Amino acid sequence: MMEPLILVVDDEKSIRSFLKVSIETQGYKCIDTDNGASALMLAVSHNPDILVLDLGLPDMDGVDVIKKLREISQIPIIIISARGHEREKIKALDAGADDYLTKPFSVPELLARIRVILRHKAFEKFPKEIESAVFQVKDLVIDMDKRRVWLGEEEIHLTPNEYKVLVLLAESHGKVLTHKYITEHIWGGTISDDTRSLRVCMGNLRRKLGEDPSQPEYIITEIGVGYRLIDE
Amino acid sequence: MSEEDNDIKFFKLSKSKMGVQKGGFYKKILIMVLIMFVCTMVSMLSYYIVMFESNIVMIYLLGILMISYLAESYLYSLYASVVAVLLYNFFFTEPFYTFKVNDPNYLLTFFVMFIVGFITSMLTIRVNLERQLVEDREEYISALYDIEKKLLNVKSREELASVSAGEIARYFGENVVVRFFGSEGEQIHSHIEGADVFGSAADHSACMEAYESGNPCGRGTPLFSTARAYYRPIFNQYGVQGVIGISVSKGNELLQAQYSFMDVIIPQIAVVLQREKNYEKQQKAQMEIQKERLRADMLRSVSHDFRTPLAGVMGLSSTALDNYDKMSDEVRKKFLQSIYEDANWLNEMVENILQTTRFEEGRVNLNIAEEAAEEIITEAVTHVKKHANKHKILVKIPDEIILIRADGVLIRQVIVNLLNNAVSYSPEGSEIIVFLHREGDRAVFEVKDNGPGIANAELSHVFERYYRSGTSGAVKSKGMGLGLSLCKSIVEAHNGEITVRNNVPHGTIVSFYLLSDKESI
Numbered sequence: 045m046m047e048p049l050i051l052v053v054d055d056e057k058s059i060r061s062f063l064k065v066s067i068e069t070q071g072y073k074c075i076d077t078d079n080g081a082s083a084l085m086l087a088v089s090h091n092p093d094i095l096v097l098d099l100g101l102p103d104m105d106g107v108d109v110i111k112k113l114r115e116i117s118q119i120p121i122i123i124i125s126a127r128g129h130e131r132e133k134i135k136a137l138d139a140g141a142d143d144y145l146t147k148p149f150s151v152p153e154l155l156a157r158i159r160v161i162l163r164h165k166a167f168e169k170f171p172k173e174i175e176s177a178v179f180q181v182k183d184l185v186i187d188m189d190k191r192r193v194w195l196g197e198e199e200i201h202l203t204p205n206e207y208k209v210l211v212l213l214a215e216s217h218g219k220v221l222t223h224k225y226i227t228e229h230i231w232g233g234t235i236s237d238d239t240r241s242l243r244v245c246m247g248n249l250r251r252k253l254g255e256d257p258s259q260p261e262y263i264i265t266e267i268g269v270g271y272r273l274i275d276e
Numbered sequence: 277m278s279e280e281d282n283d284i285k286f287f288k289l290s291k292s293k294m295g296v297q298k299g300g301f302y303k304k305i306l307i308m309v310l311i312m313f314v315c316t317m318v319s320m321l322s323y324y325i326v327m328f329e330s331n332i333v334m335i336y337l338l339g340i341l342m343i344s345y346l347a348e349s350y351l352y353s354l355y356a357s358v359v360a361v362l363l364y365n366f367f368f369t370e371p372f373y374t375f376k377v378n379d380p381n382y383l384l385t386f387f388v389m390f391i392v393g394f395i396t397s398m399l400t401i402r403v404n405l406e407r408q409l410v411e412d413r414e415e416y417i418s419a420l421y422d423i424e425k426k427l428l429n430v431k432s433r434e435e436l437a438s439v440s441a442g443e444i445a446r447y448f449g450e451n452v453v454v455r456f457f458g459s460e461g462e463q464i465h466s467h468i469e470g471a472d473v474f475g476s477a478a479d480h481s482a483c484m485e486a487y488e489s490g491n492p493c494g495r496g497t498p499l500f501s502t503a504r505a506y507y508r509p510i511f512n513q514y515g516v517q518g519v520i521g522i523s524v525s526k527g528n529e530l531l532q533a534q535y536s537f538m539d540v541i542i543p544q545i546a547v548v549l550q551r552e553k554n555y556e557k558q559q560k561a562q563m564e565i566q567k568e569r570l571r572a573d574m575l576r577s578v579s580h581d582f583r584t585p586l587a588g589v590m591g592l593s594s595t596a597l598d599n600y601d602k603m604s605d606e607v608r609k610k611f612l613q614s615i616y617e618d619a620n621w622l623n624e625m626v627e628n629i630l631q632t633t634r635f636e637e638g639r640v641n642l643n644i645a646e647e648a649a650e651e652i653i654t655e656a657v658t659h660v661k662k663h664a665n666k667h668k669i670l671v672k673i674p675d676e677i678i679l680i681r682a683d684g685v686l687i688r689q690v691i692v693n694l695l696n697n698a699v700s701y702s703p704e705g706s707e708i709i710v711f712l713h714r715e716g717d718r719a720v721f722e723v724k725d726n727g728p729g730i731a732n733a734e735l736s737h738v739f740e741r742y743y744r745s746g747t748s749g750a751v752k753s754k755g756m757g758l759g760l761s762l763c764k765s766i767v768e769a770h771n772g773e774i775t776v777r778n779n780v781p782h783g784t785i786v787s788f789y790l791l792s793d794k795e796s797i
Contacts, residue, residue, distance in 0.1 A: 148620075239646045244679075247648050247677035256671075257650055257657070258658075258670055258671035265651040268685045
C-alpha cells in the first residue's frame with residue numbers, strides 16, 4: 045500500500061517547513077503550498093489523503109476553499125486557525141471540514157488527528173460488517189447491538205439521549221462534533237433550548253463516566269465549538 | 277403711575293405692587309373722601325371756635341398733600357385740589373352751603389389754593405417717584421449682580437443651564453427653556469424650568485430658527501409668532517451657542533424691560549458657557565494625554581514582559597547552535613524544552629494583549645451562549661496543565677450542573693490567566709485548587725493557591741493594568757500586568773465581579789462570580 049499523502053496549506057514558511065519535517069518522520073508523504081488557489085489545484089491533481097488547511101490565507105478565505113473543494117472531492121480536511129476565531133471554526137466545520145486545531149498547536153496533536161482520520165478512512169474502504177458492533181476505548185465499552193455500556197467491569201446506565209450522544213461521539217471518535225451537529229442528530233430540531241439540554245446531557249454523561257474535571261479521560265470539551273470522544 | 281415706571285418694576289410683578297395698581301381705584305377714592313372729610317371736620321371745628329379763615333386753607337392744602345402722597349397719582353392730586361376748593365367754597369365762604377361767592381376776593385383765594393395744592397402735590401409725587409426709581413434700579417442692579425454671581429459659580433454646563441433658566445423664570449414669572457448646542461449643531465443639553473410649553477411644532481421651528489439665524493424668534497417677533505414662547509439666541513464670538521426660550525403668558529409679547537434684562541444677562545450666560553466649553557476641551561485633552569501615557573506604559577510593560585522569554589529563546593537556541601556537537605542529548609532536550617516553555621509563555625501573553633486591546637477599543641462582541649461552567653473550567657485546566665506539569669491542579673465541582681450565560685472563550689481566558697498567575701506565584705509542587713459552587717443565582721469560581729500570597733497593601737492594586745506583584749521574589753519574573761486587569765474587564769463585561777483575598781495560612785484566592793439561572797437544572 046502506498047504511504048498516505050498529506051497536503052499542507054499555510055502561508056507561513058516556517059510552519060510549513062516544520063510540519064513537513066514532522067509529517068515525513070511519520071512515514072507519510074507531504075506536499076505543501078502557501079495559497080488557496082494552488083491548494084485546490086494540488087488537491088485535484090495529486091488527490092492527497094488529508095488536507096491540512098490554515099484558515100487565514102493570502103488569496104482567499106479558508107472556508108471558501110473548503111466549500112469549493114467539497115463540490116468535487118471528499119478529501120478529509122483538518123483546519124488550523126488562531127484562537128478566538130471560534131465562529132470561523134464552526135463555519136469551517138459546518139462547511140465540511142473534518143477536524144480543527146488551534147494555533148499554536150503541538151505537532152503530536154496534529155499527528156494524532158491525522159492518524160484518527162486515516163483510521164476512519166481505512167474503515168470506510170471496507171464493507172460495514174467488518175466494523176465491530178462493539179466500540180472500545182480505554183475502559184469504555186459500548187455494545188451497539190445490545191445497547192449497553194460498560195466502564196471496566198461495571199455497567200453504566202444511560203438515558204436514551206445520553207446513549208445516543210455517546211454513540212454519535214463514538215462513531216466519529218477522535219473527531220470534534222459541533223454543538224449544532226449533535227443537537228440536530230439527537231433532538232432533530234434547532235430550538236435554542238437544545239443547547240441547554242445538550243449541556244445538561246453532557247454533564248450527566250461525564251458524571252456517569254466518572255470523569256475527573258481536571259483531566260477528562262473520555263469526553264473532551266472544545267469551548268465554543270463542540271465535543272470530541274478521545275481516540276487513543 | 278406712568279407706563280415706564282411700571283416697566284422697570286417688571287420683576288416685582290409677582291410681589292405686591294400689582295395688587296395696589298389694580299385694586300387702587302376705590303381705595304384712592306376712599307382715601308380722598310376720608311381725608312377731605314377729616315379736613316372739613318377739623319376746619320369746621322376751628323372755624324366755629326376761633327373764626328380764623330386762613331388756617332382752613334392750610335388744612336385743605338395739607339389734605340391735598342396727604343392724598344397725593346398716598347395715591348401717588350397726578351390725576352388724584354388734581355381731583356383733590358378741585359374737591360378741596362369746592363369744599364372750602366361750599367362750607368366756609370358766604371353764603372354758606374352754596375357754591376356761590378359774595379366776595380370776589382375769594383376767587384383769588386380759590387385760584388391760589390388750587391394752584392398751590394396742585395403744584396405742591398405734584399412735587400411730592402415726583403420726589404416720591406424718584407425715590408422709588410432709585411430703589412427699583414438698585415433692586416434691578418442687585419438682581420443682575422445676584423444672577424451674575426450665581427452664573428460665575430456654576431460648575432458644569434448642566435448647572436449653567438439650570439441656574440440661568442431658574443433665575444430668569446424666577447424674575448419673569450414665566451416658564452423658561454435653555455438649550456445648548458454643540459459644534460455640529462446637535463443639542464447637547466436642555467433644561468426646562470417650570471412647565472414644558474415648548475413642545476409645539478411652531479415652538480420647535482422658532483427655536484431652530486433662532487439658533488440658525490442668530491435673531492430672536494417666536495411670540496412677539498415677526499417670525500413664528502404663533503409659537504407660545506419667545507426665543508433668543510445665546511451667542512459669543514464663536515457663533516450661536518444656545519437658545520433661551522421664555523413663555524409669554526401675559527399679553528402678546530414680553531415687556532420692554534424684560535428684553536433689556538435679557539440684553540444684559542444673556543451675554544453673561546454666553547461667557548460662562550464658553551468657559552465651561554473650554555474647560556471640557558481641556559479636560560478631554562488631559563484624558564487623551566492620560567490615555568497616551570497608559571498606552572506608553574503598556575508598551576513598556578509589554579516589551580519588558582516579552583524580553584524575558586525572548587532572551588531565553590535566543591540565548592538557548594544560539595547556545596545550542598554554537599555548541600551542538602558538544603552537547604549531550606539530554607542537555608539538548610532540556611534546552612529545547614525551555615525554548616518551548618518560553619515560546620508558550622509568549623503566546624499566552626500575546627493572547628492577553630490581543631484581548632485587552634479589543635476590550636480597550638470597545639469592540640468586544642460578547643459571544644454569549646449557554647455554557648456549562650464545569651466545561652469551561654476543565655478546558656482551562658487542561659490547557660494550563662500542558663505546560664505547568666510541576667503543580668498539582670485540582671478541580672472541585674458540585675454535583676449540580678451549573679449553567680451560565682457567557683462567552684465561553686473569554687471566561688476560559690479568565691481562568692487560564694488566574695491559573696497561570698497561581699502557577700507563577702506559587703512554589704513548584706504546590707497545590708492549586710479550582711473551586712466551583714453556586715451561591716443563590718451566582719456561579720462562583722475560585723482559584724486558590726498556597727504560595728506566599730499578596731501583601732494586604734497590594735491587594736487592592738492587583739487588578740490595575742500593568743501592575744505586577746513585587747513581594748514574591750522566589751518566582752520567575754514572568755509577571756503579566758495585563759492578565760488580571762483583563763480578567764476584571766471580562767468578568768465585568770458579564771455583569772460579574774472579581775475579588776482577591778488571602779488564603780489561610782498563606783496563598784491567594786481569586787474569586788469571581790457570574791450570574792446563573794436558579795432553575796437551570
